[in-house]
Amino acid sequence: MKGGQALIKSLIDKGADTVFGYPGGQLLPLYDMIYDSDLKHILVRHEQCAAHAADGYARASGKVGVCIATSGPGATNLVTGIATAYMDSSPVLSIAGQVPTHLIGNDAFQEVDMIGITMPITKHNFQVTDANDIPAIVNSSFDIALSGRPGPIVIDLPKDIQEQELEEYRNESVEIPGYKPTKKGHGLQIKRAAQTIIKSKKPVILAGGGVISAGASNELKKLSKLINAPVTTTLLGKSSFPEDNPVSMGMLGMHGRKVANLSVNESDCLIALGCRFSDRTTGKIDEFAPNAIIIHIDVDPAEIGKNVDVDIPIVGDAKIVLQSLIKLLKKDSTPLNTLKWIEHVKEFNKSCIPRISFENNLPLKPQQVMKELAQALDEETIMTTDVGQNQMWMAHFYNTQKPRTFISSGGLGTMGFGFPAAMGAKVAMPENDVVAVCGDGGFLMVCQDLATVKEYDIPVVVCVLDNRYLGMVAQWQKLFYNERMSHTHLGEVPDFVKLAESFGVRAERVEKVGETEKALKDALKSGEPTLIDIIIDPEEILPMVPPGCGLTEIVGEYKIEREIPGEIPYKQTKKAHEGGD
Amino acid sequence: MVMKMENPDSEKNHIISALVEHKPGVLQRVAGLFTRRGFNIDSITVGESEIQGIARMTIIAQGDEKVLEQVTKQLNKLLDVIKVRDLEVENTVKRELCLIKVHAPTEKVRSEIIQYANIFRGSIIDVSSEALTIEITGDSDKINALTDLLKGFGIKELARTGPTAISRGGKTI
Numbered sequence: 001m002k003g004g005q006a007l008i009k010s011l012i013d014k015g016a017d018t019v020f021g022y023p024g025g026q027l028l029p030l031y032d033m034i035y036d037s038d039l040k041h042i043l044v045r046h047e048q049c050a051a052h053a054a055d056g057y058a059r060a061s062g063k064v065g066v067c068i069a070t071s072g073p074g075a076t077n078l079v080t081g082i083a084t085a086y087m088d089s090s091p092v093l094s095i096a097g098q099v100p101t102h103l104i105g106n107d108a109f110q111e112v113d114m115i116g117i118t119m120p121i122t123k124h125n126f127q128v129t130d131a132n133d134i135p136a137i138v139n140s141s142f143d144i145a146l147s148g149r150p151g152p153i154v155i156d157l158p159k160d161i162q163e164q165e166l167e168e169y170r171n172e173s174v175e176i177p178g179y180k181p182t183k184k185g186h187g188l189q190i191k192r193a194a195q196t197i198i199k200s201k202k203p204v205i206l207a208g209g210g211v212i213s214a215g216a217s218n219e220l221k222k223l224s225k226l227i228n229a230p231v232t233t234t235l236l237g238k239s240s241f242p243e244d245n246p247v248s249m250g251m252l253g254m255h256g257r258k259v260a261n262l263s264v265n266e267s268d269c270l271i272a273l274g275c276r277f278s279d280r281t282t283g284k285i286d287e288f289a290p291n292a293i294i295i296h297i298d299v300d301p302a303e304i305g306k307n308v309d310v311d312i313p314i315v316g317d318a319k320i321v322l323q324s325l326i327k328l329l330k331k332d333s334t335p336l337n338t339l340k341w342i343e344h345v346k347e348f349n350k351s352c353i354p355r356i357s358f359e360n361n362l363p364l365k366p367q368q369v370m371k372e373l374a375q376a377l378d379e380e381t382i383m384t385t386d387v388g389q390n391q392m393w394m395a396h397f398y399n400t401q402k403p404r405t406f407i408s409s410g411g412l413g414t415m416g417f418g419f420p421a422a423m424g425a426k427v428a429m430p431e432n433d434v435v436a437v438c439g440d441g442g443f444l445m446v447c448q449d450l451a452t453v454k455e456y457d458i459p460v461v462v463c464v465l466d467n468r469y470l471g472m473v474a475q476w477q478k479l480f481y482n483e484r485m486s487h488t489h490l491g492e493v494p495d496f497v498k499l500a501e502s503f504g505v506r507a508e509r510v511e512k513v514g515e516t517e518k519a520l521k522d523a524l525k526s527g528e529p530t531l532i533d534i535i536i537d538p539e540e541i542l543p544m545v546p547p548g549c550g551l552t553e554i555v556g557e558y559k560i561e562r563e564i565p566g567e568i569p570y571k572q573t574k575k576a577h578e579g580g581d
Numbered sequence: 582m583v584m585k586m587e588n589p590d591s592e593k594n595h596i597i598s599a600l601v602e603h604k605p606g607v608l609q610r611v612a613g614l615f616t617r618r619g620f621n622i623d624s625i626t627v628g629e630s631e632i633q634g635i636a637r638m639t640i641i642a643q644g645d646e647k648v649l650e651q652v653t654k655q656l657n658k659l660l661d662v663i664k665v666r667d668l669e670v671e672n673t674v675k676r677e678l679c680l681i682k683v684h685a686p687t688e689k690v691r692s693e694i695i696q697y698a699n700i701f702r703g704s705i706i707d708v709s710s711e712a713l714t715i716e717i718t719g720d721s722d723k724i725n726a727l728t729d730l731l732k733g734f735g736i737k738e739l740a741r742t743g744p745t746a747i748s749r750g751g752k753t754i
Contacts, residue, residue: 116609119609120614124660127606144660176660178601178602178660178661178663179660300658301654301657302651302655302657302658305650306651
């Protein structure tokens with residue numbers, strides 16, 4: 001058996017049913033072996049899409065997503081995708097071709113130091129120097145990528161190693177003495193957390209992406225119910241808790257919902273699960289959760305105390321720690337003091353549900369589009385987003401119910417992520433509908449992969465929210481740079497419908513109320529990949545917390561659907577909160 | 582390997598001792614991490630440890646506690662790093678090796694330099710008609726004192742290893 005065959009066998013044995021890749025000179029031996037193998041390979045049209053598709057595959061399924069690219073430019077084209085996966089803790093395995101070992105370091109044709117380049121953006125990387133190590137390296141890559149805090153791995157594979165004959169295929173793992181992720185959580189700390197929770201009057205749960213990767217959604221629901229705590233999420237935590245639940249407050253942060261931002265501000269006990277307190281979540285750090293004792297549960301010890309000072313840190317897997325915590329809380333018979341709080345939050349929540357019906361407005365308001373998306377799709381539908389306004393509209397206005405149904409580039413904020421991620425998600429979960437919501441800017445960065453969805457018949461639906469602006473940057477220019485719209489208008493081309501049709505992809509343009517819902521239903525019914533070009537109002541902006549401000553300083557009025565008398569005023573000082581519930 | 586040989590007293594000094602896998606790329610991973618997290622390294626020394634295949638790194642750096650804590654945690658996350666400890670400065674022995682090539686054109690100058698070297702318990706390891714090379718081991722202050730003295734003669738070349746360190750008493754990291 002040769003190195004390349006060993007790689008393919010190890011991948012298949014580890015359950016990688018599909019890989020996304022793009023061949024090249026230094027991968028000729030491997031691709032020659034793929035030709036004879038059972039490995040399902042999808043030829044993308046740009047390596048970056050291979051990495052994003054592997055990422056979408058991983059996030060939708062919880063399995064490792066695999067992508068392959070050749071040495072040099074192929075490998076560097078993966079880098080954005082690898083960094084995206086690293087920031088969002090996604091288990092992506094990238095296999096990069098490399099020049100033959102005797103040429104490494106000679107600046108050979110298409111040589112690049114992929115190990116050096118990806119060191120800061122991978123959980124670990126390997127350069128294979130002996131084909132006999134391949135099974136162990138692949139096995140370890142899968143184990144490392146998935147365990148502890150998940151993350152991307154790179155395997156750098158020189159051309160001669162692909163052809164080297166193995167002495168023996170040994171199905172083993174590399175021993176790594178420096179890698180022992182903590183799972184269980186410290187018993188004493190969990191006890192302290194339980195005691196704090198029992199004493200609290202205004203608990204709030206903040207759920208991050210760690211809840212989803214640990215598969216702890218059920219435990220999260222149980223905890224919320226047990227202690228009457230409302231739940232808010234980070235962007236990556238979206239879909240960890242059903243958002244139609246009356247105690248769900250939606251997303252927290254710069255573009256968070258008002259109820260979430262104000263409740264965290266008021267809370268006396270914040271239980272943060274599997275999140276890293278990014279600046280987009282906390283706003284001005286000094287003013288974050290000023291009244292709360294903060295309990296932080298995370299599998300990565302380096303996240304504890306990194307951004308926010310934590311009172312009770314617990315290092316461990318969200319699911320395992322929550323199970324222990326719930327057990328302790330159930331044993332304790334002290335009556336809880338939180339009913340008044342949860343009732344208050346529920347009422348407040350109802351009073352500030354953002355308005356999504358705009359049936360008399362043209363061009364279409366994005367909120368109305370979100371509403372029609374929700375009407376056309378079921379809770380099993382996997383949504384991916386691009387980055388920018390489209391992403392925040394989705395995060396803000398579209399409710400998700402089940403884990404792994406909302407996939408978005410959070411940490412790195414990679415434009416062009418949504419469409420290829422949807423492609424990967426659909427490959428991983430063919431039974432689920434998959435819809436990508438993109439902006440016109442981001443989609444155009446990756447539109448060449450319409451060829452891939454057509455060729456491989458991957459029936460994703462791409463909704464392009466078309467306002468001819470780089471909307472998020474334009475929004476900041478409007479709000480903070482005196483409306484000087486420097487290089488954010490995208491002009492009149494392309495015609496997205498014609499563009500899609502040139503790839504043989506079904507396409508439709510939507511301009512009026514009601515058409516989005518219909519177009520989506522038709523697209524899903526057709527079973528074909530479809531692009532829907534939705535012309536939206538370029539003037540619409542989101543309510544937001546300006547950078548460097550505290551979470552309560554929301555700019556841009558909500559269009560409130562219903563007003564309830566006695567609602568907490570918009571901007572409240574911290575003093576005023578201390579008075580009563 | 583000495584990356585930057587300054588030792589201002591303004592910020593707190595840290596001696597970080599780490600056991601790492603002895604293989605290519607580990608130094609790059611560790612050094613890269615310090616740069617990325619905004620922590621300045623004064624020196625790194627790497628060499629074999631008591632365990633086969635495992636190297637000990639001694640990193641001298643300065644910075645505030647919070648950044649140090651973050652760097653230590655990030656170091657621990659590297660798969661090639663097995664153990665990390667911030668050694669207490671007062672309970673640690675620290676030694677550095679320095680080779681100094683001094684301009685010594687005459688008999689008189691040579692004997693003067695040899696006397697200085699003896700006072701500092703250094704030894705002469707190379708002699709030629711125009712230069713002497715001194716080897717000296719000690720803590721950084723001692724080495725600084727000798728190099729200050731020798732500056733008057735003209736130091737042609739100087740090579741310092743940067744400190745390596747081990748904790749006092751029977752405890753290990």
